[in-house]
Structure formats: C-alpha cells, structure tokens
Amino acid sequence: MPRAFTPKVVTANALLEGYVIYLTDAGDWTRDLSRALLITDEAEAQLRLLDAERQPDVAVGVYLADVTPGRDGRPEPTHFREEFRRTGPSNYFHGKQATR
Amino acid sequence: MYRYTDFDAAFLAERNQQFRAQVERRIAGHLTEEEFKPLRLMNGVYLQLHAYMLRVAIPYGTLSGRQMDRLADIAERWDKGYGHFTTRQNIQFNWPKLRDIPDMLDALAEVEMHAIQTSGNTIRNVTADHFAGAAADEIADPRPVAELIRQWSTDHPEFQFLPRKFKIAVTGSPNDRAVTRAHDIGLRMVRDAAGAPGFEVIVGGGLGRTPMIGKVVRGFLPEADLLPYLEAVVSVWNLLGRRDNKFKSRIKITVHEHGIDDIRARVEERFAQLRPAFSGVDQEMLAGLRAHFAPPAFREAPTVAYDAAYKGDPLFRSWADTNLAAHRAPGYAIVSISLKKQGATPGDASADQMRVMAELAREYGHDELRISHEQNVILPHVHKSDLPAVHAALREAGLHTANLGLISDIIACPGMDYCALATARSIPIAQQIATRFDELKLEHDIGHLQIKISGCINACGHHHVGHIGILGLDRAGVENYQITLGGDATETAALGERAGPGFSAEEIVPAIERLIDGYLALREGPQETFLQTYRRIGLSPFKRYLYPEARANAA
Numbered sequence A: 001m002p003r004a005f006t007p008k009v010v011t012a013n014a015l016l017e018g019y020v021i022y023l024t025d026a027g028d029w030t031r032d033l034s035r036a037l038l039i040t041d042e043a044e045a046q047l048r049l050l051d052a053e054r055q056p057d058v059a060v061g062v063y064l065a066d067v068t069p070g071r072d073g074r075p076e077p078t079h080f081r082e083e084f085r086r087t088g089p090s091n092y093f094h095g096k097q098a099t100r
Numbered sequence B: 001m002y003r004y005t006d007f008d009a010a011f012l013a014e015r016n017q018q019f020r021a022q023v024e025r026r027i028a029g030h031l032t033e034e035e036f037k038p039l040r041l042m043n044g045v046y047l048q049l050h051a052y053m054l055r056v057a058i059p060y061g062t063l064s065g066r067q068m069d070r071l072a073d074i075a076e077r078w079d080k081g082y083g084h085f086t087t088r089q090n091i092q093f094n095w096p097k098l099r100d101i102p103d104m105l106d107a108l109a110e111v112e113m114h115a116i117q118t119s120g121n122t123i124r125n126v127t128a129d130h131f132a133g134a135a136a137d138e139i140a141d142p143r144p145v146a147e148l149i150r151q152w153s154t155d156h157p158e159f160q161f162l163p164r165k166f167k168i169a170v171t172g173s174p175n176d177r178a179v180t181r182a183h184d185i186g187l188r189m190v191r192d193a194a195g196a197p198g199f200e201v202i203v204g205g206g207l208g209r210t211p212m213i214g215k216v217v218r219g220f221l222p223e224a225d226l227l228p229y230l231e232a233v234v235s236v237w238n239l240l241g242r243r244d245n246k247f248k249s250r251i252k253i254t255v256h257e258h259g260i261d262d263i264r265a266r267v268e269e270r271f272a273q274l275r276p277a278f279s280g281v282d283q284e285m286l287a288g289l290r291a292h293f294a295p296p297a298f299r300e301a302p303t304v305a306y307d308a309a310y311k312g313d314p315l316f317r318s319w320a321d322t323n324l325a326a327h328r329a330p331g332y333a334i335v336s337i338s339l340k341k342q343g344a345t346p347g348d349a350s351a352d353q354m355r356v357m358a359e360l361a362r363e364y365g366h367d368e369l370r371i372s373h374e375q376n377v378i379l380p381h382v383h384k385s386d387l388p389a390v391h392a393a394l395r396e397a398g399l400h401t402a403n404l405g406l407i408s409d410i411i412a413c414p415g416m417d418y419c420a421l422a423t424a425r426s427i428p429i430a431q432q433i434a435t436r437f438d439e440l441k442l443e444h445d446i447g448h449l450q451i452k453i454s455g456c457i458n459a460c461g462h463h464h465v466g467h468i469g470i471l472g473l474d475r476a477g478v479e480n481y482q483i484t485l486g487g488d489a490t491e492t493a494a495l496g497e498r499a500g501p502g503f504s505a506e507e508i509v510p511a512i513e514r515l516i517d518g519y520l521a522l523r524e525g526p527q528e529t530f531l532q533t534y535r536r537i538g539l540s541p542f543k544r545y546l547y548p549e550a551r552a553n554a555a
C-alpha cells in the first residue's frame, strides 16, 4: 500500500547567499518558513517542485521537506534538521534567527 | 617558511581568475548548478546548511603572522568575524556570499594561500605534525617532505580523477601527533640501522563509515625513493580502486579486500617500473625546500623571568604545566594556544584573537604559527623568558585556557549546526561537556583525556580514535549519541569499541559524567590515564557506570 502523503514545503538554498528559502503560493521565495506554501496534495507537490527546479538562477538544491500544519495552519518542521534550517546554528545567534 | 615561486603565484592567479569567471557565468545563468558544483568544490566552496562555506588550506598547518592577519581580515570583511579551524588543518569560513568568494580567494592569494585541493577526488592538503621543526623528540622536520608531496600532487595529470579523495600525513617524530595511521598514506620518518633517513610507509588507514587502522606496506623506504613509491601506491589504487561504489572506493577498502601482501607486491612491481623515471630532480627540490624550512636563529638567553613567574604565579604555572611542550632548542618551549575555552565552540577564533596570535608570533615566535588537527593554534618557537609576556597577552584575549589534552580540549566537527551531511549536532555537546567538567573542577584531576565528537559517520571529528568517541546520529527523527571507548590517535593507534546503546541529547552529558566517575573509581591512581585504565580492564567495568539501569534491571 502506498504510504499516506504527509504535508510538504518546497525548500532550497538561495544561489547568491546560500540562505535557506521556501517556495510561496505566488511561486516566489521567502526566507520565513511560516510564509511558505503548505502543500497537502501529492500531485501539487510534484508540480511545485518542478516549478521550483525551473528557477536555477534563484534556488539551489530544491527538495520537498516534511512539515506539519501548526495551530494557525502555518507549516512547522517535523524533523530537527528542518528546525535548525529555519532557525540557524545553535552556537551563535547567526543566520535566520538574527534577521527576524 | 616555504615561499611561493613565480610559478605557484601565476598558477594561483590563473585559477582564481577562472573561478571568478565561472561564478559570474553561474550567476548570469550560463552555467547550471550541475556544471558549477564540481568547479566550486575544486575551489573549496561548499553549500552548507545555512550558507556557503569556504574551506582554505593551511598546508602542513604552518602560517606566518601576515597570513593569520589576512584570515582575520577576511573573517571581518566577508564573514561574521570569526573562522573555524578544522581537524584537517584547514580554516572554514561559514558565511561567505557567492559573489564575494572570488575576492576572498584573491585576498588569500596575496598572502600565498588558497582553497585548492581541499575537496574533490584528488590528493588533499598534506597534513603534518603541528610541532614540526620544533619538537624535542623529532628526527627531522616533516614539512619539506609535505611540501614536496604538495608540489608533486598539485594538478598531477594522473591524479585529478582518482576513485575518491586521498589524504596523506607526515610525521618526523616517533610520538605520532599527525594521526598517520588513520590516513590513506601515513609517513613516519625513521632511520635505518646505518642511520640513513627514510620512511615507514603506512597505507589504508582511515576513519569514516568503515574505520581502519593503516598497515605498514614498507618498513623502510629510503628517502630518495619517496615520490616514485607514493606514485606507485596511488597508481595501484587508481587501477584497483572501486569506482562503482562510493563507499568502497577508498584505499582502505582496496587494502582490506586484496590484503596488504597483495597490495605490497603490486606496489613494488609498479615502483620498479616508475623508479628509473625519477632522475633525482625531486631530491634537488627537496634539498631546496629544506632550506626554506631552516630553523630560525634561536637565541641563548637566561630563563629567570620564566622561573620567577612559574614560582610566583599559580595561573601561569597551571597554564605552563598543561600548554607547553618540550622544544628541541635549549631555553625554548612550544606553546599551544587553546581554542577550547570551556563553553566556546571548539576550533573557533575571532578576528581579534587571530590578530593577537599573529602579533605574538611576530614579537615572540619567529613569525610562525601552526594549526593542529586538534583544532588549537601553536606558537612553535618561544623563548621561555618571553612566556610570561605571551601568557599575559593571551589572557587579555581570552586565549589562556589551560586545558591542553584535558577533558575540555574536545575535538568537535561542525555537525548539524553547519554541515549539510550531518545527522546530529556536535558543537553543543562539546560545549556542555566542557562547561560541566569546568563547574565540577575535576579537569586536572581527571588528567589526560581526549573526547572527539563527529556529527555523522564521516568522522571528521575523529571519534573512532578518541579515548571517548561520540558519534551523533539520527534515530527515528531524534538526535542520538553513540559512545565508543578506548580509541587512540597516536603511534599506538586503536579504534574505539562501541559501548552500547546511544543516548539522547539530554542524556549524553550525564552519561559522560557517570563514565568519568567510573574511571576515577576504577583507576589505580592519578598517574593512570583513562586510556591506560581502559586498556588494563577493558570495556565491561565501564558499562556498569554508563548503563546503571541495565544493571538494576538484571539484579
């Protein structure tokens, strides 16, 4: 039996700075996971992934990351790696956490 | 110190110019990421978790004050004001922007530094004993040999597309500080019965997914045979090495699969073919390189200032007892500057700290600095009478931590705080262990103990050869830390033994604390180190401390 589809966001690193970015509903990119498009349908996930891969001048290493809808329906990471990616390193207040 | 020739400088300028054009073409959309990635990796540019990372080679760990100053400038101008020294005697900048990297490489080239061969399937940056040219126990300075190998292997046409990366380490001392037994090739400088110089050649060591201790392929190789012999080893592996499976491609697997005797026979055969082609030009080069590495003019002076400080200043004494090593010149000492202040990130130095170290090297250290694979910085030649002044300056910069070789002198790879390959974090674990034992004020009582932490099985943190090794893994979506005991990175190299089930991020520090309680209870006295105790009694007595519940359940 195929595994049930779990919600996803499309994520990558920005070509110029390397920062973590997420695909929005409008098809552009945000550095803020809470503004990312939460995808709940497998077919849409594949289409959005293709869309993102067609922007190699913006995004590097595009992939689908597992998320879960938070209380307000915005995407929240399910795995610690994605938690670190949306936050930044734990030894310095650098990266995303510093730019919020 | 080795100075670049015009050839080196021109080569570097051309490489940097090429890379600048490649970056421009990538940004303009004329190169795809698939095309660009191998090009950036060849120039030391990685894409990590949160940003790009630039890895800069510090060949055989040797730097001048001017070079260290330049690293500080780069950290400040294009990064976030610090750099991370790695177990491969490299420095990594964690936050460069793609557009800036060509400028960073030009700034490095001005002080004869670069990021070439820090990645890719080539012969990587050759590492050497960080006490080279200074250690009292040294037979000869290994750096001219390391430089000879660097020149021979850089852009060597046959070796640009090897089955995998290839790492060589050299030591000139019987006490192995270069972890030669965990490299693809390890070279130990030795002398034969007649006193002639040569090498013991060790092959097939390595950590990572399948850790192996290297085996001696040639007990004594005359000095003049070095390059043809190395070429023979690499070329035998280049032919036999498995390109079908990335995990089986390193020479350690080739040696393991074919057996050391078979490899030795093939190498000797190939060597016999290659040897006549080496007419001795390499030996002339080596002689020339030796002149570049000639020892500085050591001075003869009284050490009264040192003796007085040692007697009168307990802080200085404690630092001197842990952070100094015996120098070959009378009246001199080797100073290890700890980049492991308890609670700080192992191996990180701020731009200001780099400048302080550069200045100290110029003023008191014959303008030489070293980076150790243990992620510390060394002033290899300091006259003892200058040590009180050096210590005072280090104190002001927060660089005076007296913990060399102690439990808080932890090796930790960047782990999941930076590294895209990581399965768990390493840095916070190192920070917490160091802070905890500092609070307990037990460090000096515990004595010599090496903890080494890696954030995945690639083992950049050398966990297999730590007295206590910690490996961070992802167990069903949770960080989990596996402990190995009894590893050894020196001439008596050994791989650690897995202690049992792993611990969560919350449990790992208490587990280490129990383990140390166990050691303190089990040792025969303060003179018996952790490793000695482990070798005497083995793993199982320690398990009782690591897993007290298991014992309670069994009872």
Ligand code: SF4
Pocket (backbone or CB within 6 Å): B413, B414, B415, B416, B419, B420, B421, B422, B423, B454, B455, B456, B457, B458, B459, B460, B461
């Ligand atoms: S051991 Fe793994 S996590 Fe650590 S630096 Fe190496 S590849 Fe990255």
